[in-house]
Amino acid sequence: MDFLWTIVVLVVVLAISWRYLGSYMAAVFDGRVQFLAWAERPFYRLLRTGPDQEQTWKRYATSLIVFSALFAALGYLLLRIQGSLPLNPQHLGAVPPGLSFNTAISFLTNTNWQNYGGEETMSYFSQIGVLTVQQFVSAAVGIAVAIALVRGFSRRGSDTIGNFWVDITRCMLYILLPIAFVAGIIVVSQGAVMTLAGTVTVHDSLNGVTQTIPRGPAGFMGPIMQLGTNGGGFFDVDLAHPFENPTGLTNLLYIVLTLSIPFSLTYTFGKMVKSVRAGAALLAAMVIIFGVWVGFTSYSEHQPNPAVAAAGVTAQPTGNMEGKEVRFGDTTSALFDVAMTQTSDGAVDGANDSYNAIGGFGLLSGMMLGEVTPGGVGSGLYTILLFAIVAVFIGGLMIGRTPEYLGKKIQAREVKLAGFGILVMPIVVLVLTGIAVSIHAGRAGPLNGGPHGFTEILYAFTSQTNNNGSAFAGLTGNHAFYNVVGSIAMLLGRFAIIVPSLALAGALAAKNIVSSSAGTFRTDNTMFVGLVVGVIIIVGGLTFFPAVALGPIATALSHKFYSVMPLLSHAGMAFSHLWAVLR
Amino acid sequence: MATALLNIRRSLVAMVVFTVFFGFVYMFAGTGVSQLFFRHQADGSVSAEGSTLIGQNWNGYSTTRILHPQWFHGRPDSDDPLVATGKPGESASANLAPRSEELLQDVHALVVAWHKVGVDPTTDLVTTSGSGITPDISPADALVQIPMVSKATGVSAARLRALISHETRGAELGFLGSRYVVVLQLNEALAKLEK
Structure with missing residues (x-):
């Protein structure tokens, strides 16, 4: 019953945010929100740019890539010299090279995959000056790309798609900063820590226990990491940590923060292309898939854990509590983790690795659908627009007309770019998983044995390529192999989709808008929603089914218990065979 | 070439400004507000x-x-x-x-x-x-x-x-x-x- 109320509140809050945050964001990117213009103007003067200096898609993309490359280099440098920087009360030394590289890429790409435990690796300086900054910036870059693509649809005969510098600045200043700051105050009032004073040591005279408890400025990192669908927390266990996510109220707040921008951007889209119905159609496709996944994942986690049952626990009325926090409970934890895997956020409030087989499948497959339901901030919208273009193309083939979307003719170039953007992710995930299970360095990673060990590897690459950062944390990722290969996955998953999306924006902006006629294929009705859902499920389902069959499905159908390792090499061999057959 | 240099210059300036403002100013202001109004919680409910x-x-x-x-x-x-x-x-x-x-x-x-x-x-x-x-x-x-x-x-x-x-x-x-x-x-x- 409590779970139902949680869902009701969530739906109401998100509906309000969809309408009002959505239209506010449209106003921000149209330049109609000006109350901090006094802070913006000197900054643009310093950059020698401004809202009136529009960029072509190539200029936009170049700015984005140069900026990202240099920012990653700065992040790497700061992590390497952490030991000599201030704000380091625990006297932590430099972060090792491989790990620094992986972490710099991870936060740059909005992935927040973490091959380290925050409290014993990162100084306050690194948490603030490297990680938190990127949680603002990478989110703003994602949203900027989405807005640029939307401008491609809304403009006609234009060779420009906006100004990168202005878009990211406005996004951070008017959208991310105020919301994160208010949420930070609420989270701290509930019990999150927010101090620069270092660890505290307490001695309990009742039981004789002496504790040294790590603290830090976690309370304001949580909100921006969730609002920007980053997901990389201050502490090792992320939002399962009571100092970062102290109560059921903060747990729901974090879910709302994560889902609000990705869902609301569909309204922003609708508003900017002057067809709120088209935005609502995309929203409907997102909500349908999201709802189904929340349903079966929560149901699975309400079932008993097989190992716990076999060990002699007679009843598990509270569901699978291995790896879950008592203050959240089974179903709410499942709701949280589904929200985080389907938004490219990747935060956890429990151990995803200990989910029942079907629950774990729910989390894994949510990412395999391409992070569009609703997806990361910005990345969710620009990726579902790629799916929408493919859906329009398929619909056009069915009725034998040149497809159009929002009055733009979808021709060979657009379909190629969209197809490329959609296929990058599955190709990278499957090839890298295949490599990992075929070589020794890759097989040394997983903690658990049997099909679950295979799932841990598959999950890691799915998560990183989708820039999610969620982890089946049993995988030991801080090795040269996973640090380097993981970084490649994250870079391809981010920029090999951003560049085609911007190219698409440029191609579309140059076109004229043709007026619709009776024969036009409608893109704002139930039929189109069904088509988009179908394309998302079919692309995800067909490409990943063989791999999923070897992982969570094998675990679900199994009646055995597995020790670490031995069966994993079998999974690896089976996968190599399958790969050979598929080729 | 001139555009490349301009991009690098813009990136460097933006990186510094963003790091100072969205990293340190945001977090220090957050710490200040938290310590002022919710000191017990902010220090770890100890x-x-x-x-x-x-x-x-x-x-x-x-x-x-x-x-x-x-x-x-x-x-x-x-x-x-x-x-x-x-x-x-x-x-x-x-x-x-x-x-x-x-x-x-x-x-x-x-x-x-x-x-x-x-x-x-x-x-x-x-x-x-x-x-x-x-x-x-x-x-x-x-x-x-x-x-x-x-x-x-x-x-x-x-x-x-x-x-x-x-x-x-x-x-x-x-x-x-x-x-x-x-x-x-x-x-x-x-x-x-x-x-």
């Missing part, structure tokens, strides 16, 4: 005996026997063993799979240990949490421990039941999350009762 948000081990770090039946116990991993050595406690979960032989063994050992002290354990008492440092158990987890605690302390079962219901909190606004008992607060109340 009292004389510990933090109400960080678990403690009430079992003497044994995974095979219940060593201190006079206290209510938390979840088996509620305090990372590192804490005992004086090194800052790192949060971590066990991450064992639902069909893991190791999980089966660990849980079985705990079930046997609880049965020895006359308690039929709930799921929470034999499984690990997500954070590895959780201070909470559910009211049901506390209720099943009553026979053990009552026998060891001499406090009647009825008084222990009243104690548990008095210390139960959670489910913010009546429906958010689950109801729970902070083991530290429960045991502090128990110690007061015995005096």
Whole structure:
């Protein structure tokens, strides 16, 4: 019953945010929100740019890539010299090279995959000056790309798609900063820590226990990491940590923060292309898939854990509590983790690795659908627009007309770019998983044995390529192999989709808008929603089914218990065979 | 070439400004506001005996026997063993799979240990949490421990039941999350009762 109320509140809050945050964001990117213009103007003067200096898609993309490359280099440098920087009360030394590289890429790409435990690796300086900054910036870059693509649809005969510098600045200043700051105050009032004073040591005279408890400025990192669908927390266990996510109220707040921008951007889209119905159609496709996944994942986690049952626990009325926090409970934890895997956020409030087989499948497959339901901030919208273009193309083939979307003719170039953007992710995930299970360095990673060990590897690459950062944390990722290969996955998953999306924006902006006629294929009705859902499920389902069959499905159908390792090499061999057959 | 240089210059300026403003100014302002209005929470909800948000081990770090039946116990991993050595406690979960032989063994050992002290354990008492440092158990987890605690302390079962219901909190606004008992607060109340 409590779970139902949680869902009701969530739906109401998100509906309000969809309408009002959505239209506010449209106003921000149209330049109609000006109350901090006094802070913006000197900054643009310093950059020698401004809202009136529009960029072509190539200029936009170049700015984005140069900026990202240099920012990653700065992040790497700061992590390497952490030991000599201030704000380091625990006297932590430099972060090792491989790990620094992986972490710099991870936060740059909005992935927040973490091959380290925050409290014993990162100084306050690194948490603030490297990680938190990127949680603002990478989110703003994602949203900027989405807005640029939307401008491609809304403009006609234009060779420009906006100004990168202005878009990211406005996004951070008017959208991310105020919301994160208010949420930070609420989270701290509930019990999150927010101090620069270092660890505290307490001695309990009742039981004789002496504790040294790590603290830090976690309370304001949580909100921006969730609002920007980053997901990389201050502490090792992320939002399962009571100092970062102290109560059921903060747990729901974090879910709302994560889902609000990705869902609301569909309204922003609708508003900017002057067809709120088209935005609502995309929203409907997102909500349908999201709802189904929340349903079966929560149901699975309400079932008993097989190992716990076999060990002699007679009843598990509270569901699978291995790896879950008592203050959240089974179903709410499942709701949280589904929200985080389907938004490219990747935060956890429990151990995803200990989910029942079907629950774990729910989390894994949510990412395999391409992070569009609703997806990361910005990345969710620009990726579902790629799916929408493919859906329009398929619909056009069915009725034998040149497809159009929002009055733009979808021709060979657009379909190629969209197809490329959609296929990058599955190709990278499957090839890298295949490599990992075929070589020794890759097989040394997983903690658990049997099909679950295979799932841990598959999950890691799915998560990183989708820039999610969620982890089946049993995988030991801080090795040269996973640090380097993981970084490649994250870079391809981010920029090999951003560049085609911007190219698409440029191609579309140059076109004229043709007026619709009776024969036009409608893109704002139930039929189109069904088509988009179908394309998302079919692309995800067909490409990943063989791999999923070897992982969570094998675990679900199994009646055995597995020790670490031995069966994993079998999974690896089976996968190599399958790969050979598929080729 | 000129555009490339301009892009690099813009990037460098933007990086510095963003790092200062969205990193340090944001976090320092947040720390200031938090310390001003919510000092107790911002410092980690610490009292004389510990933090109400960080678990403690009430079992003497044994995974095979219940060593201190006079206290209510938390979840088996509620305090990372590192804490005992004086090194800052790192949060971590066990991450064992639902069909893991190791999980089966660990849980079985705990079930046997609880049965020895006359308690039929709930799921929470034999499984690990997500954070590895959780201070909470559910009211049901506390209720099943009553026979053990009552026998060891001499406090009647009825008084222990009243104690548990008095210390139960959670489910913010009546429906958010689950109801729970902070083991530290429960045991502090128990110690007061015995005096």
